[in-house]
Amino acid sequence: MTELDFIHPLKIFDLAKKEGRLVYTSAPMVRYSKLAFRQTVYEYGTDICWTPMILAKEFNRSHVARDSDFTISTTTPQPPTIVQFGANSPLELSRASSLVAPYASGVDINCGCPQSWACAETLGAALMEKRELVRDMVLATRSRLASDGWAVGLDADMHHPSKGRSVSVKIRVHKDLRKTMDFIETVLGDSGVPGGRNIDFLTIHARTRSTPSSTPILLDALEILVDKYGDRVPILANGDIFTLNALPFNSPLHTPTATFTNSRSGMVEESPLPFLPKLAGLMSARAILANPALYAGYDACPWEAVETFMVKAARAPLPYKLVLHHVHEMCSPGMGANKKALLTKQERAELQKCINMIDLIDFLEEKKGPKR
Numbered sequence: 319m320t321e322l323d324f325i326h327p328l329k330i331f332d333l334a335k336k337e338g339r340l341v342y343t344s345a346p347m348v349r350y351s352k353l354a355f356r357q358t359v360y361e362y363g364t365d366i367c368w369t370p371m372i373l374a375k376e377f378n379r380s381h382v383a384r385d386s387d388f389t390i391s392t393t394t395p396q397p398p399t400i401v402q403f404g405a406n407s408p409l410e411l412s413r414a415s416s417l418v419a420p421y422a423s424g425v426d427i428n429c430g431c432p433q434s435w436a437c438a439e440t441l442g443a444a445l446m447e448k449r450e451l452v453r454d455m456v457l458a459t460r461s462r463l464a465s466d467g468w469a470v471g472l473d474a475d476m477h478h479p480s481k482g483r484s485v486s487v488k489i490r491v492h493k494d495l496r497k498t499m500d501f502i503e504t505v506l507g508d509s510g511v512p513g514g515r516n517i518d519f520l521t522i523h524a525r526t527r528s529t530p531s532s533t534p535i536l537l538d539a540l541e542i543l544v545d546k547y548g549d550r551v552p553i554l555a556n557g558d559i560f561t562l563n564a565l566p567f568n569s570p571l572h573t574p575t576a577t578f579t580n581s582r583s584g585m586v587e588e589s590p591l592p593f594l595p596k597l598a599g600l601m602s603a604r605a606i607l608a609n610p611a612l613y614a615g616y617d618a619c620p621w622e623a624v625e626t627f628m629v630k631a632a633r634a635p636l637p638y639k640l641v642l643h644h645v646h647e648m649c650s651p652g653m654g655a656n657k658k659a660l661l662t663k664q665e666r667a668e669l670q671k672c673i674n675m676i677d678l679i680d681f682l683e684e685k686k687g688p689k690r
């Protein structure tokens with residue numbers, strides 16, 4: 319396979335800022351954020367796409383894991399792709415990163431997965447208690463990529479035409495926010511050089527390890543962390559990014575459209591949402607799964623996004639059950655206020671009866687019909 323040309327993720331942050339907007343990213347999602355899905359969301363304005371979490375140790379040892387966990391396209395435009403690893407060893411992470419570096423824009427460490435099996439292995443959210451280990455994994459990876467010839471000099475390398483690569487971290491927050499600050503301080507490092515830091519950017523999922531995803535994100539925590547660290551490192555906000563017209567916060571890089579009705583006066587007023595002037599971008603998971611066109615401004619999934627996904631899935635195949643799950647998500651009510659769905663509940667039950675791709679294509683053609 320030949321090496322591919324990539325734009326450095328920090329350059330994408332820089333360009334978005336110059337365009338006066340937030341960076342739009344799609345989250346790592348085990349099983350779902352595979353190539354066909356990444357290509358679909360990229361077509362609808364997503365700037366950077368995450369792969370699902372890949373276990374670094376297995377990736378290093380098994381070619382079956384490498385073949386099934388990481389697929390890229392060499393023929394169509396390759397969405398800027400961040401490979402997310404589950405890792406707890408500097409050596410394993412740096413080896414796995416070295417393997418994917420020719421084919422991805424950057425690598426990321428999952429410090430947020432709350433599942434018990436992951437935490438028992440000191441992976442995911444368990445790493446939020448191991449800040450020195452996370453820093454050591456970041457440093458070992460940067461050093462390995464640099465010795466392989468990649469440009470990992472942060473902002474200084476963002477204009478590098480093809481060799482620039484990023485190393486980043488995705489975190490949750492602690493109940494005691496001082497622990498999250500200690501974590502971020504340790505992982506960022508104190509180089510003393512303006513702009514100097516160990517990671518290129520940081521994603522904050524503003525929930526604790528035990529907050530269910532049905533509970534709204536901890537906006538206070540997000541506001542404090544973005545205010546404190548947003549000048550030192552570009553930050554992506556993750557959690558409850560459901561539609562562009564109703565973000566859970568306001569930003570100078572995003573035209574606020576959210577209003578609320580004052581229950582006493584009955585007047586429509588500007589939203590009282592927190593203002594995050596130092597926020598660099600957004601990351602969406604559940605909402606973009608249901609509506610891949612989210613960043614193109616759609617507040618519900620359009621039929622054309624389902625079609626785009628089907629075409630991508632035919633070219634970059636997925637197991638049929640996964641295709642069916644994606645389509646089901648896209649045809650169900652989304653996460654935002656607009657609960658209009660492409661298929662009724664009864665039609666979605668019929669959808670589940672499709673047993674293969676041909677069946678599914680025929681079903682969708684029939685349901686979409688000329689009337690839609």
Ligand SMILES: Cc1cc2nc3c(=O)[nH]c(=O)nc-3n(C[C@H](O)[C@H](O)[C@H](O)COP(=O)(O)O)c2cc1C
Binds near residue numbers: 523557559
């Ligand atoms: C199906 C699914 C799979 C996920 N897999 C991962 C993963 O591999 N790595 C990770 O860091 N987070 C993973 N997450 C968490 C999301 O990336 C995100 O942090 C979380 O869902 C909050 O964002 P949301 O409110 O936009 O859904 C997953 C979430 C879902 C729904």
